[in-house]
Amino acid sequence: MKSELAQVAKEIKNLNYVIRVISHLDTDGITSAAIISKALKRENKLFCLSIIKQLSEEELEILKKEVYDIFIFTDLGAGQLENIIKFFPEKRIIILDHHEYDKKLKIPKNITLINPHKYGIDGSKDISGAGVVYLFATALNAKNKDLSHLAILGAIGDVQTKFSSLHNEILDIALSLGLLKKEKTLNWYGIESRPIIRNMIYGDIELPGIENESDAVMFLESIGIEPKLGENWKSFADLNDEEKQKLISGIIMKRKELENPQDIFTERLITKDKGQFKDLKELSTLLNACGRLDKASYGIGACLNDKYSKAKALETVAQYRKEVSDSLRWYKDNEDKIIKTKKYILINAKNNIRPTIIGTLASIISNDKELDDKTIIISMARDKDNSKVSVRIKGEFDIDLRDIVKEILTEIEGEGGGHKNAAGAIISKDQEEDFIKQATQVLDNLEF
Numbered sequence: 001m002k003s004e005l006a007q008v009a010k011e012i013k014n015l016n017y018v019i020r021v022i023s024h025l026d027t028d029g030i031t032s033a034a035i036i037s038k039a040l041k042r043e044n045k046l047f048c049l050s051i052i053k054q055l056s057e058e059e060l061e062i063l064k065k066e067v068y069d070i071f072i073f074t075d076l077g078a079g080q081l082e083n084i085i086k087f088f089p090e091k092r093i094i095i096l097d098h099h100e101y102d103k104k105l106k107i108p109k110n111i112t113l114i115n116p117h118k119y120g121i122d123g124s125k126d127i128s129g130a131g132v133v134y135l136f137a138t139a140l141n142a143k144n145k146d147l148s149h150l151a152i153l154g155a156i157g158d159v160q161t162k163f164s165s166l167h168n169e170i171l172d173i174a175l176s177l178g179l180l181k182k183e184k185t186l187n188w189y190g191i192e193s194r195p196i197i198r199n200m201i202y203g204d205i206e207l208p209g210i211e212n213e214s215d216a217v218m219f220l221e222s223i224g225i226e227p228k229l230g231e232n233w234k235s236f237a238d239l240n241d242e243e244k245q246k247l248i249s250g251i252i253m254k255r256k257e258l259e260n261p262q263d264i265f266t267e268r269l270i271t272k273d274k275g276q277f278k279d280l281k282e283l284s285t286l287l288n289a290c291g292r293l294d295k296a297s298y299g300i301g302a303c304l305n306d307k308y309s310k311a312k313a314l315e316t317v318a319q320y321r322k323e324v325s326d327s328l329r330w331y332k333d334n335e336d337k338i339i340k341t342k343k344y345i346l347i348n349a350k351n352n353i354r355p356t357i358i359g360t361l362a363s364i365i366s367n368d369k370e371l372d373d374k375t376i377i378i379s380m381a382r383d384k385d386n387s388k389v390s391v392r393i394k395g396e397f398d399i400d401l402r403d404i405v406k407e408i409l410t411e412i413e414g415e416g417g418g419h420k421n422a423a424g425a426i427i428s429k430d431q432e433e434d435f436i437k438q439a440t441q442v443l444d445n446l447e448f
């Protein structure tokens with residue numbers, strides 16, 4: 001990969017026209033965009049950046065008409081290689097992506113695909129899109145090592161949490177430059193921003209006897225911790241050192257009947273920043289929210305420490321949380337519009353839920369403790385003239401949701417894809433009813 005990266009870096013260095021950059025809207029895509037933006041700026045290159053949901057044929061149709069001579073795709077493009085070859089026979093194309101690509105394709109000379117799968121590295125777990133872009137950026141200029149924390153952030157966004165040797169190399173650079181630090185803390189998501197009481201009820205630390213809000217409040221008061229700060233519930237980070245210690249001892253006491261009462265800690269990665277920009281997992285949520293609410297630029301700005309973007313990103317994540325909880329309320333209030341059987345739940349939210357949030361809703365439903373295991377959740381929401389379909393399953397089973405989508409799509413026109421446990425499709429809005437009919441047929445006949 002190194003010599004290929006060096007070659008492309010040299011080409012970019014010598015270039016003197018505007019570069020078109022296209023990236024993906026999730027955390028990995030946003031961090032990829034931040035890295036490439038900063039790296040190109042450092043070389044005094046002009047570029048024009050867009051963040052998109054997916055590289056559909058529709059999107060490619062628009063892009064190919066643009067006047068740019070060179071396109072760089074980050075965190076997307078590999079999966080659409082065939083279409084890119086078809087749509088861009090004359091443009092210079094560079095793809096920096098970790099997704100799998102069709103190895104049977106003959107890649108023409110105008111296209112350079114920089115992809116870990118080419119070199120026997122598993123891009124699904126061992127390197128993120130931001131990681132590939134980071135490697136390119138450091139080939140361009142060693143100064144770009146100061147973006148190493150963003151490569152790690154991209155990996156966390158793509159849930160590549162078991163760090164490969166490649167990620168560990170990048171992490172070591174971020175640690176040695178003081179961009180990131182490891183910190184031992186309670187094994188809770190959202191030390192900085194999630195209310196303690198929420199973590200006590202839903203968090204990963206088992207707490208016998210704490211089932212609901214009043215249990216949690218009573219427990220906190222019993223150990224002398226005020227659960228609220230003004231109007232708001234306190235997060236762990238809101239506590240002073242003495243209170244933190246009291247809470248930790250209290251939690252261990254509460255767990256004394258369990259096998260490992262002290263097994264409540266984890267190591268987290270933190271930046272030099274504060275609040276929701278400190279913990280990489282929370283920062284990842286923030287970037288993801290910016291992407292999904294069509295405010296990716298705030299996320300990119302936040303990655304590059306722009307003050308205005310950071311303030312706007314905080315507003316955006318608050319709005320995202322509100323929209324997610326509104327979508328959950330819509331789901332609960334509209335049972336008559338939802339098809340529910342023992343095996344599946346079918347939701348057509350139409351225009352009531354944002355298409356970029358419908359997958360989040362399906363994921364939340366699939367985590368519902370009261371739902372039967374193996375329940376398949378199919379949710380749909382409109383995106384202009386199309387409908388976005390998200391498919392999830394409760395629990396982890398040997399069912400490939402992509403196969404189910406593919407089977408439904410044999411009768412319906414549409415593009416499907418995704419992962420084994422989280423698949424999706426895009427269909428035309430006019431086909432919603434047919435899709436639902438076909439889906440119920442496929443699911444009713446499915447044996448599992």
Ligand SMILES: [Mn+2]
Pocket residue numbers: 028029075098128129130158
């Ligand atoms: Mn990615």
